[in-house]
Amino acid sequence: MPYQNCRTGCIVLKNADFGESDRIITLYSPDIGRFAAIAKGAKRSQKRFVNKLEEFSLLDISYRPAKHNRLHFLSEAELKEAFISLRTNWQRYCAAILANELVLRFTGEHDPDRRIFSLLHWLLESLHNGSSPLPTVVFFHLHLLNACGYRPKLEHCAICSCLPDKNRGPSFTLQPGNGTLICSRCSGNAGRSRFALSLQSLKFLQTAQGMTVKKMHRLQMPENIASECLSVLYNYSKYLLQCDIHSWSFFSQLTKKGRGL
Numbered sequence: 001m002p003y004q005n006c007r008t009g010c011i012v013l014k015n016a017d018f019g020e021s022d023r024i025i026t027l028y029s030p031d032i033g034r035f036a037a038i039a040k041g042a043k044r045s046q047k048r049f050v051n052k053l054e055e056f057s058l059l060d061i062s063y064r065p066a067k068h069n070r071l072h073f074l075s076e077a078e079l080k081e082a083f084i085s086l087r088t089n090w091q092r093y094c095a096a097i098l099a100n101e102l103v104l105r106f107t108g109e110h111d112p113d114r115r116i117f118s119l120l121h122w123l124l125e126s127l128h129n130g131s132s133p134l135p136t137v138v139f140f141h142l143h144l145l146n147a148c149g150y151r152p153k154l155e156h157c158a159i160c161s162c163l164p165d166k167n168r169g170p171s172f173t174l175q176p177g178n179g180t181l182i183c184s185r186c187s188g189n190a191g192r193s194r195f196a197l198s199l200q201s202l203k204f205l206q207t208a209q210g211m212t213v214k215k216m217h218r219l220q221m222p223e224n225i226a227s228e229c230l231s232v233l234y235n236y237s238k239y240l241l242q243c244d245i246h247s248w249s250f251f252s253q254l255t256k257k258g259r260g261l
């Protein structure tokens with residue numbers, strides 16, 4: 001029985017040349033999750049695919065499902081939104097490419113989650129419309145971890161249950177092994193680590209965890225706080241993934257820490 005063409009909406013996570021004339025596109029769809037498709041003749045085609053398969057593009061595609069290998073066959077692509085400014089504005093590009101890499105690394109193939117698609121779409125649209133990259137990525141990263149089952153538990157110390165409180169003094173550290181907080185009295189270590197969170201950062205992360213994307217614009221996050229939150233989320237994710245996140249090296253230049261300030 002011949003394979004039928006299927007349709008879905010999706011976002012381009014990554015593209016790569018393949019052979020002399022083809023391209024392999026990695027996409028995220030609310031129906032299929034992350035998947036790869038081959039676009040035959042895409043390097044030469046002036047009709048079907050030109051300027052459509054770039055990173056961050058929102059597409060409606062027609063494809064034939066994979067038969068014996070893991071690559072679907074991309075038949076047509078209709079560009080719904082190019083988010084052009086994400087490719088022309090360096091700060092927006094660094095934020096968007098980090099988000100794409102996080103989705104690539106945290107999601108499995110053919111494991112769809114509509115929350116992840118909506119979250120990535122929201123991030124691309126927000127950056128394109130001028131939202132500040134640092135708090136936007138903090139919010140995205142935190143909610144992506146939640147969707148993937150790695151929500152950090154930031155309410156209180158996992159051992160003594162003490163709450164983050166400016167009058168009580170202990171500092172807090174995220175334990176990457178189980179995503180819980182531990183206070184300096186329980187850990188016996190008041191020193192700084194790459195998982196240490198100031199009281200202010202903890203409060204922002206707690207607030208962001210309880211917010212929906214529609215209300216996120218209400219969250220005012222100073223740059224130094226956003227930098228600290230991002231640094232801890234990056235180190236936590238690196239621990240979970242057991243590999244580096246390559247686009248962090250670009251993105252971290254946007255933070256105060258990355259600029260050596």
Ligand SMILES: [Zn+2]
Binds near residue numbers: 157158160161184185
């Ligand atoms: Zn404690």
